[in-house]
Each structure stands twice: as C-alpha cells, then as structure tokens.
Amino acid sequence: MEQPFTMQMRLTEEAMILDLHGELNKPAETVLLGSYSWDDGLQDGRSCLILNLQEVNYINSAGMAVLIRLARSGKKSQFHTFAYGVSVHYQKLFRMVGLTEYLMIYPDEQSVMERISALHEAEQEEN
Amino acid sequence: MAVKPEMCAAITRRLMFVYAATLLFAGGLHYLEVRWLRHEALVGQFPFGFKMAGIMIAMWMLLIAYTAWRIVPVVRQWCNQPTEPRREKAIGRLLALPYEILIGVVLLTTVPSVILRVAQLVHTHDSWSNWAQGQWLDRFQQILGESGMGLTVGIVLYVMIRRSVRPFIIQMEPLRLRGAGRTTILRPLIVAYTGTFMVTIINLMQFVIASEHRGFGMDTSAFVASSLFYFTFGMTVLGFVALEFRRDLRVMIHSIRELVGGQWNHGGLKDKIPVISRDEAGELAMTFNELRERVSQEYEELEKELRLAYNIQQRLLPPGDIVAGSFRIFSWSRSEREVGGDLCDVVTLDKSRVAIAIGDVSGKGMPAALVMSAVIVLFRSEIKRGGSSNEVLQRINEQLCDTLGGESYVSLGIGLLDTEEGTLTYASAGHMSPYYMAIGAAPIQVEGSSLPIGFDPAGRYEEMKLHLSPGDRFIMYTDGMVELRNRQGELFGFERLEQELADWGPGVPSAQLVDGLLKRMDSYAGAQEQDDRTIVVLERQSADTVPAGSANLTLAEGGQMICQWQIPATHGSERQVLRELDALVAEAWPHTHRLEDMKSAIAEAIINAAEHGYGLDTSRLIPVQVQIGTHLIVCRIYDGGTGFNACEMKGKELYDTDRSDREDPRGWGLMLIDGLSDYWETGRDKEGFYVELFFLRKAERSREEGE
Structure with missing residues (x-):
C-alpha cells in the first residue's frame, strides 16, 4: 500500500532532527522543501540538520533530488546535513548520484550526535 | 572446425x-x-x-x-x-x-x-x-x-x-573426398x-x-x-587390417541406426561420418552423409512447420491471467510435443458473463492439434449463439461427430460464469471431474459422467450449478495433470493432486500456486516423456486479496513467468509494479540480493516514461512487461515518447553527477538504470518505443562470489 510522505521535526541544543516517514519521491518535495525556509538557516542558529531515514521505505531519483536540494541549501546557509537509517542499497544510490558530497551518512542517531559533538569541540578549539 | x-x-x-x-x-x-x-x-x-x-x-x-x-x-x-x-x-x-x-x-x-x-x-x-x-x-x-x-x-x-x-x-573432419570409390x-x-x-x-x-x-x-x-x-x-x-574395417563398418552401422531410429541432435542431424578412405567404405560414408544432409533438411522444414503450428496454437490459447469482475481466471497449458491436443479457452460474452472451456483431444501431435483448433473455433462460435453450457456441448458434439468419424474423440468441459451473481454452470462431455474448493476447505471433486464428444451424435450432457463465495476456487484440468509418471512408472494421481490443492492458501495468486505445483510435478516426473498438461483455476476474489489493476500473469514455456501491467502515467504509480514484482521475484529467485537494484532501476525507467514520454498525463497508461526466467529477468517499459538511442545515450556522460548549478538536480534516471541493471537497451515495436532492462542471475552469482 502507498505510504504518503510525512515528516516530524525535533530540536536538540545543536541540531534540528527531521524524522521522515513513507515514500521519498516527487510528492515529498512539497512537504520537505515547502514546510520550512531552508535558505534562511536553521532555527536559533543551529548548525546541523539530521535526517532520520529509518522509516523511509522507498526513495527514487526525484526523492534523492529533494535531498540534494535540501543539503545544498544547508551548504549555502552554513549548516551541516547528516543522515542516518539509510539502507545499504540506498547508500549505494546516494553515492551514484553524488548525494554523499552534500550529506554525511551515519548508521544511527547516536553516531551523528557524537560526530556533531566532535565537530563543535574542534570549532571551539579553533576559536 | x-x-x-x-x-x-x-x-x-x-x-x-x-x-x-x-x-x-x-x-x-x-x-x-x-x-x-x-x-x-x-x-x-x-x-x-x-x-x-x-x-x-x-x-x-x-x-x-x-x-x-x-x-x-x-x-x-x-x-x-x-x-x-x-x-x-x-x-x-x-x-x-x-x-x-x-x-x-x-x-x-x-x-x-x-x-x-x-x-x-x-x-x-x-x-x-x-x-x-x-x-x-x-x-x-x-x-x-x-x-x-x-x-x-x-x-x-x-x-x-x-x-x-x-x-x-578423422581430426581433419573430411566429409567428402574426391575420387572416393576409385580404389x-x-x-x-x-x-x-x-x-x-x-x-x-x-x-x-x-x-x-x-x-x-x-x-x-x-x-x-x-x-x-x-x-x-x-x-x-x-x-x-x-x-589388424580386418579389425580396422570392422571398426569403420561399426561406426557406419551405428550412424545408420541412429538415423533410422530418429535419434539426432537438437540442431538437427549434424553428426556425419568422416570419409577416411577412397574405397567403397569412403564412398558409403559420403553417400550416408548426403542422405543425412537431405533428411536433415527435410526435418528442419518439418520443424519449421511445427513451430508455425505451435505459434498458431499458442495464439488460440487465452492470456494466462484474466480478471473478470470479481473473478480471476488463470490458465496454463503445455504440449509435450511441438503441438498438442489439450485446449482451453476463455470467451467474454458480455460485461457479466464469461465462458470457459477445457478439453483434451485423443491422440497426440499434428492430428490432435488440428482437431483441437477446430474445437476452439467451434466453441467460440457456438458459445456466442447462446444457450446453457450443456446445450453448447450438444451442438458442438452434433457438428463434430460426423467430422471425427469415430477416429478421434474430445473430452470437453464448458463453464458459464456469471461474475455478478458469482455463479458457475458447468457441463462436461467425458472430461476430468473438476475440483471445487471453498475458502479454507479441502478440494471436492465435482463428479459428472458422460461420453466424450465424437461418440454419439445424440449425446446429452448434464449441467450443474455452483455458487462461488469470495476466496472459493474452481479448478479444471486435463488428464496429463494426474497421469504424470515418475521413473518407476508410478502415477502422480488424484491423491497427490488433491494434496497439492489442499495446501493452496487463500489470497495467494493462482499463478504462484500453479507454478509451485508444476515445479513439484516436474521434479516428480524427472526426464520422463509426459502427456500434454493444462490447468485452469477460477477464483472469486475478495476485495482485499489483489489490488485493482494488478499484473496480468502468464506462465510461458520453460517455466518463464510473464507479467504485464498498465499503470497511469503519474508519480507514484510505479509503486504498484514494484510491490507485485517484490513477491514475484521472491518466488522465482528466492535468494536474490538484487531485488532492490531491480526495483530502483525499473522505477527510474517508469518515472522517465511517465515524465518525459507521457508528460505525466494521468489518463494515459504505461505498459510494463516483466519476464521472469530462471536465469534472466527482462523488464520492458513502453516510453510513449519519440524515443532515443541507447548506444548514443550510453556514449554520453551518464555518470556526470555534478548538478550543482541546476535548480532541479535531476537527470540521472538513465545513469541509475545503467548502473543497476546488467544491460539495457531501447527498441520499438507495434506498441511504440520502449526501454528494456536485463538482470542476469549469473551476474548476481559472480557478484556474490566477488563479495
């Protein structure tokens, strides 16, 4: 049965987490890109966007294009984009279409959080 | 050489x-x-x-x-x-x-x-x-x-x-020598x-x-x-000299026996005797080779004609899977020779009535095939004249009795299905008793005795009426399904068939069930030559068993499964194909690791067709065909557009993923297809331009070994 795309937003101190559900395809574009003004940066100066793809069961090229546009906005607006819960097959597809140039993939949320902490520590040391 | x-x-x-x-x-x-x-x-x-x-x-x-x-x-x-x-x-x-x-x-x-x-x-x-x-x-x-x-x-x-x-x-393979017979x-x-x-x-x-x-x-x-x-x-x-002659003579005698016994290679009588002397033995070998060549040509001609006859006969058979209202009719037929005497047909009479016929002509080969064709034509014309199933049988019998002249006979079962009422009236002329299976119940053989068509012009046939509830099945078959023998000569028999039918779970597509049954029957029989086999499964579906517009399935020669869809040219419609493909591929290639690759590649081809070929016009339908064989899966997606050349596209920079300057960073559908399939090609037939994707099981195995 078709599972329409839905999205829930969570906020942590350092990141905005999007829990994505359903099928990530062309119709998901409106939900994902239209629900927030990504070019303006993340809420309250957060520097990381985390995409939780654990509940996404289907991604096609249109869906990957949406992810690229989202991650590209992040690059412009100075936030990092992370993703976790991506199956091996879709990791392969992400590499094929060049999505991994915009998006860092981790196995789970904890790994992403550890990476973000390490990034912040490095930034503080630099400052 | x-x-x-x-x-x-x-x-x-x-x-x-x-x-x-x-x-x-x-x-x-x-x-x-x-x-x-x-x-x-x-x-x-x-x-x-x-x-x-x-x-x-x-x-x-x-x-x-x-x-x-x-x-x-x-x-x-x-x-x-x-x-x-x-x-x-x-x-x-x-x-x-x-x-x-x-x-x-x-x-x-x-x-x-x-x-x-x-x-x-x-x-x-x-x-x-x-x-x-x-x-x-x-x-x-x-x-x-x-x-x-x-x-x-x-x-x-x-x-x-x-x-x-x-x-x-001998290694030089001489098939003729000048001056043979000179010494x-x-x-x-x-x-x-x-x-x-x-x-x-x-x-x-x-x-x-x-x-x-x-x-x-x-x-x-x-x-x-x-x-x-x-x-x-x-x-x-x-x-020593005499033994050489004996050896040459034995080779020739063996070859002549093969020729007389009709044992030849599949390629057609290609084995010839080398001409290794210029004496009478060499001349005899040359003459034999010429004879074999001539017989081979005759045989190939005959084979060509039989292939043509086979194609005609196949076209007479109904599509493998037909949806008629709330009913789904799945049929499968296979001749053991090029042409056979089994027949089945499905004729739509009006929006709520469908006629189904199944039969078996006595004998085998071309004579049986000719009678089979005549019976189908007669059935199609008589069923449209109206009447109940036993009346149609009577009319067919009257007309065929004179033609068959007592030399042949036909067992025939005719069912008339009312898809609105959910009823089936069935009459049989000496045909194998069908099975009725209420949902979740054991199969019950529906008895009915009468003479086959061709015996008595005044023959009368009994009719019975069944009401099928959602999930109920009615199974018709020919004698080849029960008279299958294993190497020990034991029959497959009614008991095994009933056991198989009893294991058929509700909601499972008939194509899958029949495919499983046939595989087990084939392994039971081994390499034994068998009778023609035909089975028709009629199932009243519950609303939630099969999604609307689901695949039209056909089992082709060699166990190949052909699935066809017609899906609207819109985003997301490819999901229906992918869902059904999931189950079909899992059945055919149970341990495959490439299902996700296949699904993604096929999805991209469908999306391309919907967006570029059909312009996302939801009123238009995209034909999708998938052939699932034991070693190869081929998917053909009709694009609906003017087309392009696969070779030219492959020559272009398919793998250029730098789309940073584009607002919509798309355009990698073909790149994904190219990367995920083993081979892809474009073509055109009467239905239009298409993209064809190939997935090889061999490639999968080699990838597994590589991994």
Whole structure:
C-alpha cells in the first residue's frame, strides 16, 4: 500500500532532527522543501540538520533530488546535513548520484550526535 | 572446425615412434631367427652389433626425412589455412604414406641386396665353372633373406602407419573426398595378405636353400617353428587390417541406426561420418552423409512447420491471467510435443458473463492439434449463439461427430460464469471431474459422467450449478495433470493432486500456486516423456486479496513467468509494479540480493516514461512487461515518447553527477538504470518505443562470489 510522505521535526541544543516517514519521491518535495525556509538557516542558529531515514521505505531519483536540494541549501546557509537509517542499497544510490558530497551518512542517531559533538569541540578549539 | 596447430608435431612424433618400434621389432625378429631358429652360420647375410644398429638408425632417419618431406608441409599448410583443397591434399598424402613406405622399404632392401650379392658373385668367381658349383645359390638365399626382412619391415610399417594416421585424418573432419570409390576396399587386404604370404614363402625358401646348400641338413623342428612364427605373423597383420574395417563398418552401422531410429541432435542431424578412405567404405560414408544432409533438411522444414503450428496454437490459447469482475481466471497449458491436443479457452460474452472451456483431444501431435483448433473455433462460435453450457456441448458434439468419424474423440468441459451473481454452470462431455474448493476447505471433486464428444451424435450432457463465495476456487484440468509418471512408472494421481490443492492458501495468486505445483510435478516426473498438461483455476476474489489493476500473469514455456501491467502515467504509480514484482521475484529467485537494484532501476525507467514520454498525463497508461526466467529477468517499459538511442545515450556522460548549478538536480534516471541493471537497451515495436532492462542471475552469482 502507498505510504504518503510525512515528516516530524525535533530540536536538540545543536541540531534540528527531521524524522521522515513513507515514500521519498516527487510528492515529498512539497512537504520537505515547502514546510520550512531552508535558505534562511536553521532555527536559533543551529548548525546541523539530521535526517532520520529509518522509516523511509522507498526513495527514487526525484526523492534523492529533494535531498540534494535540501543539503545544498544547508551548504549555502552554513549548516551541516547528516543522515542516518539509510539502507545499504540506498547508500549505494546516494553515492551514484553524488548525494554523499552534500550529506554525511551515519548508521544511527547516536553516531551523528557524537560526530556533531566532535565537530563543535574542534570549532571551539579553533576559536 | 577444430584446427590444431600442434597436429604436425603430433603426427611426426607418432610416426617417429612407429618407425623406431618397427625397426626394433625387425632387429629382434632377425636376432630370433638367426640365433634360435637356425644355426648362426646358416644365414650370415646381415651384420650384427654396431653395423646392424647403424643400418637401423640410418633407416629410421631416412623414414623420418621422407615423412618430413611428404607429410609435414601439407599438414602445416592445412593447419594454417584449413581450406578444402588443402585438406584433400593433406589427407591424400596421409592415405598414400603406408603404400609409399612399403614400396620404398622393399626396394631399399631388395635392390641393394641384389646388386651387392651379384657383385660379390662376380668378384669372387671369375669363371663359369665356379658358378656351376652352385655358389650362386648361397648368394640367392642371402638375397632372399635380406629382401624378406625388408618386406617384413615394410608390411609392419604399412599396418602401423595406417593405424597411426587414422586419428589425424578423422581430426581433419573430411566429409567428402574426391575420387572416393576409385580404389577398392580389398586393396589393403590384398596388400597385407600378399605381403605376409611372400614374407612366409621367402623366409622358408631361404631356410630350405641355406640348409640344403650348406650341408647342415634340414632341422625339422626349426622349420616347423619358423613356419608357425610366420603364420602367426601373417594372421596378426591380417587381423589388424580386418579389425580396422570392422571398426569403420561399426561406426557406419551405428550412424545408420541412429538415423533410422530418429535419434539426432537438437540442431538437427549434424553428426556425419568422416570419409577416411577412397574405397567403397569412403564412398558409403559420403553417400550416408548426403542422405543425412537431405533428411536433415527435410526435418528442419518439418520443424519449421511445427513451430508455425505451435505459434498458431499458442495464439488460440487465452492470456494466462484474466480478471473478470470479481473473478480471476488463470490458465496454463503445455504440449509435450511441438503441438498438442489439450485446449482451453476463455470467451467474454458480455460485461457479466464469461465462458470457459477445457478439453483434451485423443491422440497426440499434428492430428490432435488440428482437431483441437477446430474445437476452439467451434466453441467460440457456438458459445456466442447462446444457450446453457450443456446445450453448447450438444451442438458442438452434433457438428463434430460426423467430422471425427469415430477416429478421434474430445473430452470437453464448458463453464458459464456469471461474475455478478458469482455463479458457475458447468457441463462436461467425458472430461476430468473438476475440483471445487471453498475458502479454507479441502478440494471436492465435482463428479459428472458422460461420453466424450465424437461418440454419439445424440449425446446429452448434464449441467450443474455452483455458487462461488469470495476466496472459493474452481479448478479444471486435463488428464496429463494426474497421469504424470515418475521413473518407476508410478502415477502422480488424484491423491497427490488433491494434496497439492489442499495446501493452496487463500489470497495467494493462482499463478504462484500453479507454478509451485508444476515445479513439484516436474521434479516428480524427472526426464520422463509426459502427456500434454493444462490447468485452469477460477477464483472469486475478495476485495482485499489483489489490488485493482494488478499484473496480468502468464506462465510461458520453460517455466518463464510473464507479467504485464498498465499503470497511469503519474508519480507514484510505479509503486504498484514494484510491490507485485517484490513477491514475484521472491518466488522465482528466492535468494536474490538484487531485488532492490531491480526495483530502483525499473522505477527510474517508469518515472522517465511517465515524465518525459507521457508528460505525466494521468489518463494515459504505461505498459510494463516483466519476464521472469530462471536465469534472466527482462523488464520492458513502453516510453510513449519519440524515443532515443541507447548506444548514443550510453556514449554520453551518464555518470556526470555534478548538478550543482541546476535548480532541479535531476537527470540521472538513465545513469541509475545503467548502473543497476546488467544491460539495457531501447527498441520499438507495434506498441511504440520502449526501454528494456536485463538482470542476469549469473551476474548476481559472480557478484556474490566477488563479495
């Protein structure tokens, strides 16, 4: 049965987490890109966007294009984009279409959080 | 054609060995003859020791040189460029070699011996008085001994060379030789017989002359032993030659038996007999090859006609999976020969009525197929004239009785389905009793007895009516489904069929169930030849069992599954295909690791078609076909557009993923297709332009091994 795309937003101190559900395809574009003004940066100066793809069961090229546009906005607006819960097959597809140039993939949320902490520590040391 | 560049070296090696073995045999024979059979002083014509060894080595080298001069160049020429004239020349030289060596060896020993001994006679005896004392007899017996030895070596070489070159001639695959029949099959026999006879006579004559002339007297036991030895030698040589003939004849008899028995390769009578001589045996082999060629052509013609008949017959059969209202009708039929006598048909009468026929014509092959076609045509015309299923049977019977003339008969079952009421009226003319399966219940055989069509023009048939609830199934089949036999001759039988049907779970597509049943039946039967098999499964579906517009499934020859969809040209419609493909591929390739690749590639091709070919016009339908075989899955997606060339597209920068400057970073559909499928191609047929994706199981296995 078709599972329409839905999205829930969570906020942590350092990141905005999007829990994505359903099928990530062309119709998901409106939900994902239209629900927030990504070019303006993340809420309250957060520097990381985390995409939780654990509940996404289907991604096609249109869906990957949406992810690229989202991650590209992040690059412009100075936030990092992370993703976790991506199956091996879709990791392969992400590499094929060049999505991994915009998006860092981790196995789970904890790994992403550890990476973000390490990034912040490095930034503080630099400052 | 298998041309072996090392053939020259192999022939030379083999002949070098033959020459050496024969000369050693001759040396040993001579030693035996002189030391054991006669007094040493009796003969004294050939030297021993180093001189003998020198002569043998010289003779061996001479024979090798002759072979290198006569044989090696022509064989090498053929190896480098295997043309017909070169093959003829090389084979001609190989066939002549035994005769040339025989004559050469005899001349090389006899002529010098005569010259030497006469010269000795002239030199030592200067007057006729000395000659008259009979010294010439001594020289004569020496000439006899030396030429007899030469003839012995020549005959052994003749037999051994014939035997040695034969495999090489066969390797050259000669299927015709010019001048075949010019010589006679008796020639080698005559040569061998005359040669061994002369060897015996010459050697015994020399023995007698030498014994008498030198005054030792006749040693009877040595004479008997010598006679027996040469008799054995002659018989062995003749036996060798005769065995060769027997071997050639056996090959021909075997081939003729194969031809008569109709055993030929799938490619069609390609096995021919090599023509390895120019005698009657060679001529017979050539004649046989011509006969086989002619029969092969006739057979291929017949095969072509049968293929045509098969195609026509297949077109008469209904599509494998038909949805009629709330009913789904799945049919499968397979002939064991090119054409068969089983029939099934589904005719839509109006929006709520469908007629189904299943039957079996007695006999097999073309006659049965002709009757089968006639019955289908008659059924289609009679069912449209109206009436109940038993009335239609009666009319068909009346018309066919005269035509069949009692020589053939047809068992036929006709069902009339009302898809709105959910009822089926069924009448049978001697056909196998169908099964009714209420949802979750065991199969019940629906009995009905009557004579098949073609026996009695006044035959009457009973009709019965069934109401099918959602999930109920009605299964019709032909006798081949129960009369299948295993290697022990045991029938598959009703009991096993009922057991199989009882295991059919509700909600599982009929195509999958029948596929599983057929696979188990095939493994039960092994390679045994079977009767034609047909099965029709009629199922009333519950609303939630199969999604609307689901795949039209057909089981093709060799267990191949053909699935077809018509999906709206819109985003997301590809999900329906992917969902159903999931189940179908999981069934056909249960351990596959490539399902996700397949689904993504197919999805991209459908999205491309929907967006570019059909312009996302939701009123238009995209035809999608997937063929699932045991080793290959092919998916064809009709694009609906003007098309493009796959080769040109592959030549472009498909893998350029830098789309950073584009607002919508798309355009990698073909790149994904290219990366995820094993091969993809474009084409065009009457339905329009299409993209075709190929997924190989072999590639999957090699990837698994690589991983």
